[in-house]
Amino acid sequence: MPNIYDWDNLGPFTVDFSVEAKHIDGIGHVNNAVYVDWCQQAGWRHSVALGLNLDDYRSLDAAMVIRRADYDYILSAYAGEECVMGTWLTANDGRLIMARHFQLVRKSDGKTLLRGNWQLVCIRMSNGKPRRMPPEFNSRYGDAVISTPTKHSV
Template sequence: MPQAPNWDRPAPFTMDFSVNSSHIDGIGHVNNAVYVDWCQQAGWSHSLALDLNLEDYRRLDAAMVIRRADYDYILSAYVGQECVMGTWLTASDGKLIMERQFQLQRKIDGKTLLRATWQLVSVRMSNGKPRRMPPEFIHRYGQAVVSTPQQF
């Protein structure tokens, strides 16, 4: 019977993933790059849930891009297993930088398989240079931050 998730932080945005044979590497477990892709999918889905999509990014000539990413691969997942990814926005300076954290759990036993942290920076899409977050980013992303702001 599946275990209830034991999240590191309250009220994550969650996304379910099913392990299939295309996720498996030569060692027989989910390839690390798949976990990275799942983080990308969950992070973008969270943005969409906050009502910020690619068209908004284009209209505002602004995007949040990964400046730094840290992944802690804890345990493996295997074909047929069900997983759930939780993600939170955990910090924002309200100007240029935000932090997003992830936690991936195996549903059957509630074990954490991965923890990850991204540092994101606001850039101008037209030239890739840093720019202040537009008010829409500050409002929509800011309302989702679950921790007190920190210094970057």
């Protein structure tokens, strides 16, 4: 995708979202929980694009789960608007911890609506306890980590 938006980092993995009536809360804008759900969807789609899906997680008895999530809700989105979520892997210690950054942009004006950062930890799916990342995680996810995240990518 050409860099037509003011992305926080180069080369985002992107997912498009359309604001529907079901996304609107009592205040008249997209509910914050919808933004969080869109981050989840974008993160999974990026993982699948990198070659790791839920079946792979099960066969490896390993999963990356959110340990900490921070969201900055900057501007609102409204019914009928089109948005694009960019996401990047911004850190991988090669053992237990990875980081992912999100940026949601409104297509009509290129304004950033949300920034988010996740700290992820690798667990063993069979018991939920932390475990060292399998080699497949380090090669697929580790190779996708951007080398110079901006100040917005923690």
